[in-house]
Amino acid sequence: MLIVGLSGGIATGKSTVSGIFEREGIPVIDADRIAREVVKPGESAWHAIREEFGAEYFDDDRGGVMNREKVGQLIFNNAEKRRRLNAITHPAVRKRMLYQAFMHFITGASVIVLDTPLLFEVGYDRILSRTICVWCNTDQELERLIARDGMSETDAKSRMRAQMSLDEKKKRATILLDNTGTKEELEAQVLSLVATLRSSWTPTVIRATMATVIVGIVSLMLWRFF
Numbered sequence: 001m002l003i004v005g006l007s008g009g010i011a012t013g014k015s016t017v018s019g020i021f022e023r024e025g026i027p028v029i030d031a032d033r034i035a036r037e038v039v040k041p042g043e044s045a046w047h048a049i050r051e052e053f054g055a056e057y058f059d060d061d062r063g064g065v066m067n068r069e070k071v072g073q074l075i076f077n078n079a080e081k082r083r084r085l086n087a088i089t090h091p092a093v094r095k096r097m098l099y100q101a102f103m104h105f106i107t108g109a110s111v112i113v114l115d116t117p118l119l120f121e122v123g124y125d126r127i128l129s130r131t132i133c134v135w136c137n138t139d140q141e142l143e144r145l146i147a148r149d150g151m152s153e154t155d156a157k158s159r160m161r162a163q164m165s166l167d168e169k170k171k172r173a174t175i176l177l178d179n180t181g182t183k184e185e186l187e188a189q190v191l192s193l194v195a196t197l198r199s200s201w202t203p204t205v206i207r208a209t210m211a212t213v214i215v216g217i218v219s220l221m222l223w224r225f226f
């Protein structure tokens with residue numbers, strides 16, 4: 001199974017691209033969605049965060065839901081708290097991503113997309129042979145972020161500055177999707193990429209290698225048994 005990493009800057013179009021992949025029948029593992037799931041009340045990460053940060057970061061009148069905005073404000077200016085939060089959530093997110101990837105593998109998917117804003121920061125690009133960076137110009141990024149989230153220009157700029165630079169991500173990615181044009185132009189690039197990925201031999205080679213290894217192990221066990 002070919003796992004393709006998908007990343008980019010804030011509001012450069014990752015969700016727009018992953019929506020097109022899903023529509024084309026390519027499964028997407030969404031790290032942001034998983035990160036929200038692992039902190040739901042009752043999950044082990046939820047318990048650990050509550051213990052670490054205190055009950056005041058949870059809305060008990062809403063069933064104990066974590067107040068993401070309050071936690072976000074705390075960790076934005078506090079590197080140690082951010083490190084502690086990541087130490088709790090990252091392993092839980094990784095475990096669930098691996099589980100989803102495994103399920104796609106056994107159900108026969110030949111290509112899947114791993115959509116994670118921290119693809120390069122965490123170093124997944126070192127283990128994935130194909131990585132996508134969706135990019136647009138800084139002015140467009142700012143404009144789209146403000147239009148979508150309704151935040152102030154100052155807040156939008158500080159969120160953008162807190163990320164690895166888009167130029168660095170573009171340098172490290174193996175596939176670039178140019179989102180400086182219209183959404184239709186972006187879609188045309190994604191559709192052409194889908195066709196290329198589907199024609200790749202990599203999943204077939206991986207499956208053939210695994211089948212050979214499994215047949216080899218089973219033969220060896222039978223030979224020893226008899």
Ligand SMILES: Nc1ncnc2c1ncn2[C@@H]1O[C@H](COP(=O)(O)OP(=O)(O)OP(=O)(O)O)[C@@H](O)[C@H]1O
Binds near residue numbers: 009013014016186
């Ligand atoms: N080519 C485009 N032209 C105009 N608007 C666009 C274009 N591509 C995406 N957008 C809009 O820009 C905003 C950000 O896009 P999107 O949500 O896909 O980005 P993202 O990278 O997933 O964001 P985040 O980093 O917050 O997860 C959305 O409102 C989307 O509709």
